[in-house]
Amino acid sequence: MARLYKHLEIGSSPHVTDGASTDIIMRNVFLALLPVTAFAVYAFGTGAALVIVVATASCVLTEHWLCRWTGKPSTVGDWSVAITGLLYGLILPPDLPLWMVFMGGVFGVAVAKFLFGGLGMNAFNPALVGRAFLQAAFPQPMTHWQLPFAEGRFEDIPSSVLATPFWEPTYDAVTTATPLALMKFEGQFAGSRELMGGLTSGSVGETCGVLILLGGIYLVARNMMNWRIPASIFLTVAAMTWVFQLYDPVTYPGPVFMLFSGGLMLGAVFMATDMVASPITNAGCWLYGLLIGVLVVVIRFWGGMPEGVMYAILLANAVSPHIDNLIQPRVFGTGRGAR
């Protein structure tokens, strides 16, 4: 895009833009994700690093190859698919076999992005579709959690990561349960300090809520993310949880636990804010966040699975065009008094 400014440009409005193009925004998202990624590798070691690298590579290669195959110019250069791949890597378990990582990445980009028409056309977040496919296809490896900060995590590669393609992985690393699984099946609530500081187990990049929030604040400050979506999700989840905790503090955890456990932070800040799959209007964004928040609480409290952020966001993605239809801004000079 930057090259265009050197030429005489003849076209319709808008004539004044702030120069933000897809690749500039995506590079900023990458910067915002950098601390999260670094912490993930530090907490989970080589397994997480390999998962992130293979996830990103699978998404980028799929997009590049599909573009070449269909005779279109490759759209890898705008960084969007690399961000999709990085985000996809951050929401996987750190000891997932690499062949599954690769398969989910191919599925996410090919089915959720390319079949819908590429960048700007995807109805669903491709990274989440890739994960949802893996969750449905391989439920056991997808709910297998490595202990964070385990000794020797930088020297050894977990045996499950290098499992033979199409064969069941074998596990040698120490495993543990996620805070949400402990809440659901054992009735234990993790402390807020562990949750915020990322000392619990979980998907590669979802554990450290504070770093994710920092990345989000950076993007909001650069005006590259609609803050209304995460704000609406946080408010909804906090309010609903607060009411339930007042009603029964033994069964239901508090708002801080709900906000910082599982994938809510990462999902609300980086997944739900997908520019293509979220509503356009500000009022629509509040409604969209409200829907995600309600779905997350409902699935976590009464659903069969401990975590529901992924399905909540995918369902809200499906509804977002209808939200846009419902909330149509008034065209200037029409309605309300105009004849």
Added chain:
Amino acid sequence: MALKQVSPTDEFIKGLWRENPVFIQVLGMCPALAVSNTAINALAMGLATTFVLLMAGLSVSLLRNFIPREARIVSYICIIATFVTCVDYAIMAISIELHRALGAFIALIVVNCLILGRSEAFASKHNPGRAMLDALGMGVGFTVALFFIGVLREILGSGTLFGVDMFPDGFQTWTVMVLPSGGFFAMAMWLLVVNWIRQREANAEKEGDDRAGEVAS
């Protein structure tokens, strides 16, 4: 009735590929997606549907001059339901497990749009011989298509074929292929293959026509 005289063999063969009920007409999706989780279920459902198609085609064709136009749908449904009841009891007698696996989908053969469609569109306008040939072709096409979907889903979803292990120990099964969504994935994969082959055929035909045109000019 038909503008062009169609040979009896063509009446049979068209259901296998050119007008395949599942892959080309995309009819009867309910059983094709719901009970194709194993090869044996898919085959049983296909055979049951073929039997009903055949008998319904014959009956409708024989009675085509007696059924009033206004009451034809009701009459067809009655005829189809009769044979579906026969199939239901026959499957129950053969294997109670198979009957349990297929569940409500045996009774739902009554509302399979493929059978009603062939009765309405073909059997009611042709003589019994042609109606039977058409029904047999459609039935075999339906069974083969369901079998293909079932084989793919069973091999990937359970690592078996007809209940026999296909892989050495430790094969990672794709649970999603046994779930209902797997039916859509398997269906989509086969549609991809079928449409790819048809596209190639169409391209080859077009090239052939172009070449013929060049020679003529």
